Amino acid sequence: MSESPLKDRVALVTGAARGIGRATLMRLAHAGAIPVVNFLTSEDEAARTLRELRTVASRAIAIAADVRRPDQVQAMVDEVLTTFGRIDILVNNAGIVRDGFLHKLDTPRWEDVIETNLTGAFHVTRSVLPSMREMKSGRVVNIASVVAFSGNLGQAGYAASKAGLLGFTRSVALENAALGIRVNAVAPGFIETAMLETVPVPRREEIRSRIPVGRFGRAEDVAEAVAFLVGPESDYVTGQVIHVNGGLYL
Numbered sequence: 001m002s003e004s005p006l007k008d009r010v011a012l013v014t015g016a017a018r019g020i021g022r023a024t025l026m027r028l029a030h031a032g033a034i035p036v037v038n039f040l041t042s043e044d045e046a047a048r049t050l051r052e053l054r055t056v057a058s059r060a061i062a063i064a065a066d067v068r069r070p071d072q073v074q075a076m077v078d079e080v081l082t083t084f085g086r087i088d089i090l091v092n093n094a095g096i097v098r099d100g101f102l103h104k105l106d107t108p109r110w111e112d113v114i115e116t117n118l119t120g121a122f123h124v125t126r127s128v129l130p131s132m133r134e135m136k137s138g139r140v141v142n143i144a145s146v147v148a149f150s151g152n153l154g155q156a157g158y159a160a161s162k163a164g165l166l167g168f169t170r171s172v173a174l175e176n177a178a179l180g181i182r183v184n185a186v187a188p189g190f191i192e193t194a195m196l197e198t199v200p201v202p203r204r205e206e207i208r209s210r211i212p213v214g215r216f217g218r219a220e221d222v223a224e225a226v227a228f229l230v231g232p233e234s235d236y237v238t239g240q241v242i243h244v245n246g247g248l249y250l
Contacts, residue, residue, distance in 0.1 A: 004031060004032030005031050005032065005231050005232055006028055006031040006032045006033040006088075006089070006230065006231065007032035007033075008032065008033075008034060009028075009032070009033045009034065009088035009089055009230075010033070010034045010036065010080065010084045010086050010087050010088050010089065011025065011028045011029075011033040011034065011035050011036065011088065011089035011090075011091070011230070012036040012038060012076075012077075012080060012087055012089065012090050012091070012124075012128070013025050013028075013035070013036070013037065013038060013090075013091040013093055014038040014067055014091065014092055014093050014094035014120070014121075014124055015038065015039070015040075015067075015093045015094030015095060016035075016036075016037045016038055016039065016046075016049065016091075016093065017037065017039040017042035017043075017045040017046035017049055018042060018045045018049065018193070018194065019191075019193035019194060019195070019219055020093055020143060020188065020191060020193060020219045020222045020223070021037075021038075021091070021093040021094070022037075022045075022049045022219070023218075023219035023220050023222065023223040024091055024093065024219075024222065024223040024226050024227075025037060025049070025053060025060075026052070026053065026056070026223070027220070027223035027224065027226070027227050028089065028223075028226075028227060028230065029053050029056040029057040029060065030056055031227060031231070033057065033088075033089065034057055034059050034060065034084060035053050035057050035060045035061075036060070036061055036062070036063065036080055036087075037049055037050055037053070037060070037061070037062035037063070038062075038063055038064075038065055038067075038076060038094070039062060039063075039064055040064060040065070040066050040067075040094075043064070046062045046064075047062070049062070050062045059084075061080075061083065063076045063079055063080070067094045067116060067120030067121070067123055067124055068115045068116055068119065068120055068123070069123075070123045070127075073120075073123040073124050073127050074127050076127075077124070077127040077128055077131075081131060086131060086135060087128050087131055087132065087138070088132075088135075088137070088138060088139065089138070089139045089140075089141075089230045090124065090125065090128045090138070090139070090140045090141070091140075091141045091142075091143065091226055091230075092120070092121035092124055092125065092140070092141070092142045092143060092165075093143045094116060094117075094120055094121075095116060095117045095143065095161075096112060096113060096116045096117065097113065097155065097158050097195060097198070098110070098112050098113050098157060098158075099154040099155055099158070100154055101153075101154050101156075102156045105156065105157065109157065110157045113157040113158055113160075113161050114157065114160070114161050114164075116161075117158070117161035117162060117165065118161045118162075118164045118165055118168070121142055121165055121168065122168065125140060125168075125172060128140070129172075129176065129181070132176070132179075132181050133176065133179050133181065135180075136179050136180045136181075137179075137180040137181065138176075138180070138181040138182075139181070139182050139183075139229065139230040139234075140169075140172065140181065140182070140183040140184070141183075141184055141185065141186060141226050141229050141230060142165050142166075142168065142169050142183075142184075142185040142186075143165075143185070143186055143188065143222070143226075144162045144163075144165050144166055144169075144185045144186065144187040144188075144241065145158070145159070145162040145187055145188060146187055146188065146189040146190070146243070146245045146248060146249045147159045147162060148162035148163040148165070148166055148187060149163075149187065149249055150248075150249050162187075165185065166185055166187075166241060169183055169184065169185040169239065169241070170239045173238040173239035174239065177238050177239075182229070182234065182235065182237060182238040183238055183239065184229045184234070184237060184238060184239065184240050184241070184242070185240070185241045185242070186222055186225045186226055186229070186241070186242050186244060187241050187242070187243050187244065187245070188217060188221075188222045188244050188245065189211070189216075189217055189243075189244060189245025189246055189248045189249065190204075190207055190208075190211070190216050190217065190245075190248070191216060191217040191218065191219055191221070191222060191244075192216045192217065192218055192219070193219060196216065207248075210248060211245075211246040211247065211248045212246060212247030212248070213246035213247055214246075215246065216246075217244060217245065217246055221244050222244050225242045225244050228242075229242065
């Protein structure tokens with residue numbers, strides 16, 4: 001890119017060792033941002049992602065932290081602020097699935113999903129917001145899902161967590177709009193990531209047949225939507241959801 005619309009903006013992306021998180025950080029780094037890779041268990045993948053990021057952004061760092069743990073989240077945010085002095089962009093991407101029909105879904109699996117996908121976003125956003133409010137600027141993007149709108153077989157917990165994230169997005173957007181902070185969401189459809197690979201092949205093909213554009217999404221498709229929402233062109237956009245689903249849900 002000849003221009004750097006995000007030059008020296010510090011971008012923290014949770015769950016960024018692979019998939020959508022990794023693609024998002026690569027896209028933001030190419031736009032000039034300083035990338036911060038958050039990861040939990042994918043240490044080898046995080047190291048590979050960091051090496052690749054540093055070919056574009058030499059100041060990139062990686063920090064291990066469990067978004068379910070407020071103490072670890074605050075330590076991560078403090079480290080970023082100590083290192084760079086600011087956090088301009090937060091992308092709440094960390095997420096898990098624990099599928100199962102509701103009548104067979106045990107409480108631990110339900111709680112794992114809610115605590116990671118929804119409460120995790122709460123912990124990280126709450127820790128980052130004070131510095132954004134002090135700067136009177138910032139961008140937060142929450143990665144939701146098409147199933148927050150459509151539902152999905154065996155994903156009551158996942159759909160509930162992502163639907164909750166949308167309400168969270170709107171409320172935080174209202175609370176911080178006057179301070180120059182924009183809070184939005186992206187709702188991906190079925191994206192070619194490790195999560196999709198867990199779906200049985202016959203079910204994947206049935207889903208693909210219902211996507212009007214004729215293919216699954218790529219992580220880079222989602223990253224482009226995030227890049228728009230954190231860039232200067234979206235200053236009048238807040239509390240909104242961008243759907244990236246190939247027409248699967250309209």
